[in-house]
Amino acid sequence: MLTQEDDVEIRALAKRGWTVSAIARHTGRDRKTVAKYLAGNGPAREPVPSCLEPYRVYLEARFVDDPHVRASVLFGELVPLGFDRSYPTLVREIRELGLRPICDCCKAGGVKVTVGLDHEPGEELQLDWLEFSETPWGEKAYVLVGALSHSGRVRAVFADGMTFAHLIEALDGVLRRLGGTAKSWRTDRMATFVYPGSDRLRPEAAAAAKHYGVTVAVCPANRPQRKGVVEKAIDYVTQSWWRAAPVSTPAEAQADLDRWSVAVADRRRRGSSTVGELAAAEPLLALPQLAFPAEHQAERVVADDALVAFEANRYSVPPGHGAQTVTVRARLGDVHLEIYSRAGRRIARHRRAPNGAGQVLRSPEHARLLEQAVLAGFTTTKQCPRKPNRPPGERALAEAARLRGQDPGGVLVDLDQYARIAKIAGAQR
Helix, strand or coil: CCCHHHHHHHHHHHHCCCCHHHHHHHHCCCHHHHHHHHHHHCCCCCCCCCCCHHHHHHHHHHHHHCCCCCHHHHHHHHHHHCCCCCHHHHHHHHHHHCCCCCCHHHCCCCCCCCCCCCCCCCCEEEEEEEEECCCCCCCCEEEEEEEECCCCCEEEEEECCCCHHHHHHHHHHHHHHHCCECCEEEECCCCCCECCCCCCECHHHHHHHHHHCCEEEECCCCCHHHHHHHHHHHHHHHHHHHHHCCCCCHHHHHHHHHHHHHHCHHHCEECCEEHHHHHHCCCCECCCCCCCCCEEEEEEECCCCCEEEECCEEEECCCCCCCCEEEEEEECCCCEEEEECCCCCEEEEEECCCCCCCCEECCHHHHHHHHHHHHHCCCCCCCCCCCCCCCCCHHHHHHHHHHCCCCCCCCCCCHHHHHHHHHHHHHHC
């Protein structure tokens, strides 16, 4: 690498008629270097170290963890570590340093022609399910995502399933988090809301819409772009929150999702405003005091300790129902749930604990009965030996003879005894 002064001297000597070899000997430089500079490449500056050099190891490790992690997520992680440059600078440096690995599996070509639709404030709320097949707690998770079409505000609620009761419970949670509802709900042709193969609402879905005072717009078949706001919101929730969410239980996931929705998602820029500011100005309809009274019905098997698992909580039943299948019924808006036997008889009624709270609710009566059952079955009798010699007895041998077609009542002749008798008789002759 030549300095500015070396470059000036080399060019001056060349103008005086010096050969390349003579200039190289005079300056102590390599002949090829001198020839390159005289060819017009000029002096090269020392490259300025990238502002990401102190964080290169961390970024390389994060790309090993997740090659698809978004730069916005990395920016949120680097700022607390001391990164003081802008988000565009981070994106540019990651690209120029080639830190992000190329994923051949995810390459896609083609261009889709779309057009954005204008939505009036408070006019439409788009809804769709997000499904996580792999979770830190080892079970499939379902998330109902709702996005206001005008402002783009996103709220989402975890659910244990996608039945109509789960849908209404999660939907009511989304609406409570939004602070109201838009005049219309736009959804796809989910089987719990419309009849399959049509856009006709089910009676329970129509009753729920009346309960909240809204209309329902069903997307045409095979047209997911018509609800592009919530589709984009699902991608945003998945990539910007779920991939890096430090959660291990459904309850932790819901709490962290609620925090992220306010602290991160609502602060996205939309022109001169933010998503949160636009959403605050949307005229949403007021919500009814209670959720639509849909009813959960779930079959569960009673454990040996007379407890039934439901929504990550456990509820007691009278002892004697162990290993039996029972039905848990919980109506939305009701503070209690009921447990019914297979014959349809109610065997327990409990206060409904919050979903995912991990509580054990055992009534005093059930606890007393369980204690009595345990004590009644308690004994100090020594256990039977595990390796005795117990051949078949007379009764078993008689039954075996009968099964073989023999007469168990006949005379059984001992041949050895007969031989001894015959031997004695011969000796007496």
